[in-house]
């Protein structure tokens with residue numbers, strides 16, 4: 462059994478927060494998630510292929526709260542960091558499953574690599590934190606970038622190296638200090654780390670002058686907006702919005718908001734250049750029933766449109782990306 466401790470906002474350090482999801486709500490929401498996916502999947506689906514859909518790496522939250530200052534959604538109480546590390550090191554699906562994940566994720570990363578090139582203004586070198594099955598590394602290579610990976614999971618790293626990439630077993634904090642790159646990218650991963658603030662600080666140390674940090678995270682503001690609607694006349698819409706984007710049951714440690722990320726990067730001598738609201742990479746695969754795959758495509762098109770027009774903390778955007786550049790004249794104010 463994991464052990465838990467009380468937590469506070471990792472961005473503002475304040476303990477002032479509102480309860481968003483009680484322990485009881487959490488259980489009900491997980492059941493709803495299982496029901497949702499069971500209807501949509503071929504009954505013959507092997508357990509391994511449930512990875513990243515219902516069998517998430519993270520345990521379900523006990524209770525979720527939302528910071529009154531920056532809107533960060535976080536677990537309180539939270540698993541102790543040691544336990545979390547153990548979750549990531551234990552896993553090891555076989556190569557066929559990793560290859561299938563790679564293939565499923567690849568198309569969305571092509572769009573992301575193109576977006577990065579456009580916002581950064583040119584191609585260059587980079588490090589991806591949480592490079593996982595190498596879908597982004599491949600997309601970036603094909604787009605003319607030179608990216609290397611960093612990941613705590615040695616088994617998936619072996620698979621990713623087999624695709625021809627340099628991958629460091631460990632964390633951004635454990636990467637050799639003299640390594641400097643144009644871009645540090647943290648896609649779909651900052652929210653799973655035990656110390657995201659430390660990772661952002663470490664990322665900044667590896668950036669060259671004019672370098673850029675690019676992050677993609679689940680939007681706590683979206684979860685906070687749709688979660689209360691699960692009990693009411695708009696329940697079906699809210700369920701679809703959250704479930705299609707892996708927000709139902711909230712399998713993350715943190716739900717950032719654009720406000721929270723902005724505070725984190727500014728504190729580390731960077732300035733936000735772009736915020737982009739988006740949907741999750743496609744989750745349908747060969748085990749998804751045809752109607753469900755079609756529905757996912759249609760629903761995600763609608764949600765993506767909503768994500769792009771939504772302003773402020775982008776409550777209609779289930780996921781968002783922030784691109785922040787190192788300020789020329791500043792060194793990090795917090796070491």
Ligand SMILES: [Zn+2]
Pocket residue numbers: 470471472473474475528529530531532533721
């Ligand atoms: Zn906060």
